[in-house]
Amino acid sequence: MDVSVIIVSYNTAAATVDCLKSLETANGTKEIFVVDNVSTDESVPKIRQFFPDIQLIVNKTNRGFGAANNQVLPLCRGRYIIYLNPDTIVKPDAFKKAVSFMDRHQDIGLAGAKILNPDGSLQESVSYRYPGEKFTRGETAGLAGNIACVLGAFMIARKSLLDELHGFDEDFFLYGEDQDLAWRIREKGLSIGYIEDAEVLHWGGQSETRTPPAAIFEKKLNAEYLFYSKHYRPSTISRIKRSQKRKATYRLLTLKITAPFAKNKFAHDNKKQCYQIILEIAGR
The missing domain is CATH 3.90.550.10 (Spore Coat Polysaccharide Biosynthesis Protein SpsA; Chain A)
Incomplete structure (x- = not known):
């Protein structure tokens, strides 16, 4: 067969x-x-x-x-x-x-x-x-x-x-x-x-289809970190975490500034949730 x-x-x-x-x-x-x-x-x-x-x-x-x-x-x-x-x-x-x-x-x-x-x-x-x-x-x-x-x-x-x-x-x-x-x-x-x-x-x-977008993002990010832990050196993972934390911190700041002008509140809030998830997972 x-x-x-x-x-x-x-x-x-x-x-x-x-x-x-x-x-x-x-x-x-x-x-x-x-x-x-x-x-x-x-x-x-x-x-x-x-x-x-x-x-x-x-x-x-x-x-x-x-x-x-x-x-x-x-x-x-x-x-x-x-x-x-x-x-x-x-x-x-x-x-x-x-x-x-x-x-x-x-x-x-x-x-x-x-x-x-x-x-x-x-x-x-x-x-x-x-x-x-x-x-x-x-x-x-x-x-x-x-x-x-x-x-x-x-x-x-x-x-x-x-x-x-x-x-x-x-x-x-x-x-x-x-x-x-x-x-x-x-x-x-x-x-x-x-x-x-x-x-x-x-x-x-x-x-x-029934899962909120931020929850899907969290699942994918957790899977990425499992992949990192299996195949990358600790020093590499540290570099990834530092980069992600810097980006997430900056993006959360800009989202806070632009919040009053957001035309799509759902999309804005979803981005905010995703960057908060990055800070949480990369901070472990």
Whole structure:
């Protein structure tokens, strides 16, 4: 079997159904796993109703994104694992092209697809630097390739490699696990790739629609600092913290001055909350 597809769902019923429908026309031999992290919407009954042949795992607690993916990794029989977000639509030939790309490039351990916005415009999905990398002093010198990571909406990786790495680091609950996995793959001497002719539509953020923007920002920043603690020297982290605290202090001052003139109070208050979160986390 070529591909094992893993989708983690959390309150994304409509998007998940549309995603699974698109997989019905996806070329190539495949098996599909959906791991539901205690959705309170109609995700589970809809998947059971419309896709009875899909292997559905319903968790009793929200284990987080990385752990939910890891949960079914031992069950996967494909040569490749495709991590797929539920708010995506996969073009019919995307899997076939992704597998062909990986077969041709044995030096690549994981690769991302060409991610498109719902209107067909290009969505930024390739990063050449990690968070805070400009403050490093040689930590990235031994990493293979020039791509740091790709967007986790669609990632294809070698099953044998993921088994060796034990999948995602489950300390990352949500956000940052894709960057960490890419780093560890590059440490093994394999590069991160980009498959330009494998196209996937991505809506983005559908599982967090009920979460306030500042709370999402806090989750992402905490994930960044976990990434720093795993891969950067203490001196590098200190430089990052000093820079972030200086910027946040300055921005809070300017926001205070401009508050009476703010046209969008919600946006103004959200920025204020985010910079306060930076001061709190960087001050630890």
